[in-house]
Amino acid sequence: MSSETAAIFPVRIWRGDAGGRFERYDVPRHASQTVLDVVTHVQRHVDPSLAYRYACRVGMCGSCAMTVNGKARWTCRTHVDTVAAGGTLEIAPLNHLPIVRDLVVDMTPFFDKWAAARGSFAPTATRRDDFARVPPQSKARRAIDATIECIGCGVCYASCDVVGWKPDYLGPAALNRAWTLVNDVRDGAPLERLRAVAGDGGCQSCHTHQSCTERCPKHLTPTSSIAGLKRRVAIAAIKGAL
């Protein structure tokens, strides 16, 4: 460790459950240090009881999302330099999800809403059928291209104001997944899926604040997906199909 990179900076980390508090830790600053590096340093060198979740460390698994200086982010892909310009770093668990302990949240409500939005593919073909041929340039396939890369990290869900106001709102990730499947020409349950996302806590509850789109680490646009669902739901309602 060079002398230039050994400066110490204060980090506030949430400890405990929903009734917990922030605790301060002094952490050595390094070049190209990520927020996940900071949390890992604290757990390995200061307090081994600190609970947090991560897996791949390279932005593929989506498990290390936390609230960093007030915004939900992937900690593995967030450099301290980009978020702690003022010299302070505050790390908390994701918003809108029950805190298990410290920086770990229970993702059950998040994935329950994926299921409620019928986020699973409904196959129509059998093993005796040929592969479906979906033209890559077709409108439906291009709509899927814009949404399919979601890895379920929960950043959009934690950033959504409506989720905070209205706990039964399905949220951007579940609705983005539903829109992906609505556009899948192989899927066998498009109407059931529209019904699943058209209730009181469905796509119509979105206020188009676009926090989900602004914060999505994959640069997806759940707001557009939700707008697409709103159009389909409105058309289905007018046609009497719901």
Add this chain to the structure above:
Amino acid sequence: MAPSATRTGVRAAAWRFVLQRASAAVLAVCVVVHLASIVYAVRSGLSAEAIVSRMHANPAWPAFYATFVVAVAIHAPLGLRAIADEWLGLRGFVFDAVLALFALVLLGGGLYAVRALAG
């Protein structure tokens, strides 16, 4: 899940969305026409009585304002419903009945005023 998880509830939620967006589109036009006509009509210092008397001559104005009132009676209660749900947690049949009553008050009061315009 959401209280509208029944088929009827889903349809009602979807129709509330359609009606609120459609009424908003109507209101966008009505508000602009309303404000523009006021600015135009009073540019020479006309009184409210003079404007109302002019309107009696043209049945398009009462029709326009009747449309305005209907759009308001649809849009305002639906907006209040969403705000009350998100900010106060108010929802359910009783609250919907109160909002329906509010819609009728807006509709009745508004159309009563329009009738005065029609002379």
